[in-house]
Amino acid sequence: MLIIATYDVCTTTAAGRKRLRRVAKVCESIGQRVQHSVFECTVTDMQFEELERKLLAEIDQTKDNLRFYRITEPVDLRVKQYGCFRAIDFNAPLIV
Structure with missing residues (x-):
């Protein structure tokens, strides 16, 4: 399945900047x-x-x-x- 993960981390403090990197x-x-x-994630x-x-463990809610x-499928229509x-299609044939 294709998941879009988005986040907004408060970076006004040093701890926030560390959370953002993590x-x-x-x-x-x-x-x-x-x-x-x-991020686009195929998972x-x-x-x-x-x-x-993992992400819930990193953020400050x-x-x-x-x-x-x-x-949802079909992704091409969505x-x-x-x-x-251009995003990489990891399911497409690899051409070298």
Whole structure:
């Protein structure tokens, strides 16, 4: 399944900046960054639960925001992209 993970971490303190780096690192480990605080993640149900658990452990729910969007199939009808960035299709054939 395709999940969009978005976050907004309060960075007015040094602790907030550390949280931001940790949240980004968790997201980078499972997905691809498509905007500064937006990641596309192709995951199984178990991977999604693990991602959610890890991110909830990192954020401060009194100051930060975390949102997940599940993109239903067929993804091609649900996601349109414009501009210079093109997401990598990890399910497509690899051409060397």
